[in-house]
Amino acid sequence: MKEPSTTGRAAIHPTALVDPSARLAPDVTVGAYSVIGPGVEIGAGTWIGHHVVISGKTRIGERNRIFHFCSLGEIPQDKKYGGEETRLEIGDDNTIREFCTFNVGTAQDAGVTRLGHHNWIMAYVHLAHDCQVGDYTVFANNAQVAGHVHVGDYAILGGFTVVHQFVHIGAHSITGMGTVLLQDLPPYVTASGNPAKPHGINAEGLRRRGFSGEAILAVKRAYKTLYKSGHTLEEARAELIRQAAFHPELAVLVDFLGSASRGIIR
Incomplete structure (x- = not known):
């Protein structure tokens, strides 16, 4: 099936089932045997492949590409869920590859699972209830994200990364293949292993995103303060506050450490 043309006309395959209330x-394209349920909203220019099921109170923005066999907006895999009207919100310009599963939120949290804009989500990714994902992230094949997880902008999850519920993942961080995250991963940090351990900063990612050499050096210094100085977490954060006064890119790290929900990887 071809991706959407620029004609502005809808292309809904005759075998697709689209609820009249959706x-x-x-100009949305819907592939063969896909099912779009009641209450679903899909924005302009979005392309949906074959055998995709979109259900629940799901709102999808513009220019997304959703590939074959995905299930989006189904009820949470949470025994506490009692049929409350919760939501899934997907922003603009995302690529969601084959066999992904995204669930709606629960009443025990914000009631909404969110995926932001310009994210690259590879095959077999699971995004559980109440997750909050920012912009420009990459989730490689089989990344599995449990409920209530927060993921910052530009974070990259390597293939088969497993994230424990309630974990926070900082902006510009990256995990290696097969990483198991049981605690929070600070911004800029590279992590791998089971359980995850820190292995320096994501310097190449920062260079690609236009960080100056001076800014990258400041982040490296901050990493040493956090992980190599022998400071307690409170002492390290106090020193990072001082460094952030001269290097504003460290403010996101200071804020993250102040709100870490499960302790950070060490």
Whole structure:
């Protein structure tokens, strides 16, 4: 099936089932045997492949590409879920590859699972209830994210990364293949292993995103303060506050450490 043209006309395959109450922009493409349920909203320019099921209170933005056999907006895999009306929200310009499963939120949290904009989500990724994912992230094949996880902008999860519930993952961080995250991963940090351990900063990623050499050096210094100085976490954060006064890119690290929900990887 071809991706959407620029004609502005809808292309809904005759075998697709689209509920009359679903709201689709005029140029949405829906592939063969896909099912779009009641209450679903899909924005302009979005392309949906074959055998995709989109259900629940799901709102999908513009220019997304959702590949074959995905299930989006199904109820949470949470025994506490009692049929409350919760939501899944997907932003604009995301690529969601084959066999991904995203669940709606629960009443025990914000009631919504969110994926931001410009994210690259590879095959077999699971995004559980109440997760909050920022922009420009990459989730490699088989990354599995449990409930209530927060993921910052530009974070990269390597293939088969497993994330424990309630973990926070900082902006610009990266995990190696097969990583198991049981605690929070600070911004800029590279992690791998089971359980995950820190292995320096994501210097190459920062260079690709236009960070100056001076800024990268500041992040390296901050990493040494956090992991190599022998400071307690409170002492390290106090020193990082001082460093952030001269290097504003460290503010995101200071804020993250102040709100870490499960302790950080050490």
